[in-house]
Amino acid sequence: MSAKSKQNACIALSLGLILILPVACGQHSTDAEALQAQVTRLQHQLDSAYKPGLGEFMSGIQVHHEKLWFAGKAGNWKLADFEMGEIKESIDDIRQFCADRPEVASLPMINPAIDSLNAAIKESNPARFTSSFMLLTTTCNNCHKVTKHEFNVIKVPDTPPFSNQVFAKPSEK
Numbered sequence: 001m002s003a004k005s006k007q008n009a010c011i012a013l014s015l016g017l018i019l020i021l022p023v024a025c026g027q028h029s030t031d032a033e034a035l036q037a038q039v040t041r042l043q044h045q046l047d048s049a050y051k052p053g054l055g056e057f058m059s060g061i062q063v064h065h066e067k068l069w070f071a072g073k074a075g076n077w078k079l080a081d082f083e084m085g086e087i088k089e090s091i092d093d094i095r096q097f098c099a100d101r102p103e104v105a106s107l108p109m110i111n112p113a114i115d116s117l118n119a120a121i122k123e124s125n126p127a128r129f130t131s132s133f134m135l136l137t138t139t140c141n142n143c144h145k146v147t148k149h150e151f152n153v154i155k156v157p158d159t160p161p162f163s164n165q166v167f168a169k170p171s172e173k
Contacts, residue, residue: 054098058152061090065136066157070167072121072129079167080121080129088114103147113139 064086071079091107098104113136120128133156140154160167 051097052093054094054101054103057090057094057098061087062154063161064090065140065154066161067165067167068117069133069157070160072126072133074167074169075124075126076167076169077121077124078169081118084114084117084121103143103149106143106146109143109146110136110139 064083068080068083068087071077071083091110094101094107095104113132116132116135117129120132137154137156141150144150144152144154
């Protein structure tokens with residue numbers, strides 16, 4: 001190939017690249033725009049998705065607090081342990097979904113009561129369970145006072161929350 005032919009080939013290749021490059025870059029730009037549109041749609045969906053409020057979580061904790069009492073008083077330690085797990089899960093959910101609420105800063109005050117109840121349940125100790133449950137209930141009310149919800153007073157339940165659940169320890173066979 002002569003020098004002139006090589007030069008013409010280089011010029012042709014350069015012109016080809018000059019013509020193709022904007023199209024390729026334009027495609028990249030179109031892909032980026034499509035991705036950005038998808039991100040925007042997903043962000044909108046996320047922003048408008050249902051997020052439970054603090055009150056919903058607290059109502060759930062209240063139910064598990066009741067069920068915990070009747071399970072522990074009946075000596076159904078497996079159910080009591082399960083209800084403690086549900087309470088802890090709800091507290092974790094509050095931290096995740098209600099992080100912007102000022103009340104979340106007071107959540108750690110519940111930890112000693114939870115630890116005490118967990119120990120009582122692990123030991124299957126009815127007396128310790130009762131005193132630990134009283135500590136939990138008092139701590140809930142103290143937290144309500146600290147967070148300016150003192151009008152919401154929790155007490156030891158009188159009657160089971162559900163008539164369709166057995167709280168007694170199942171007989172072992």
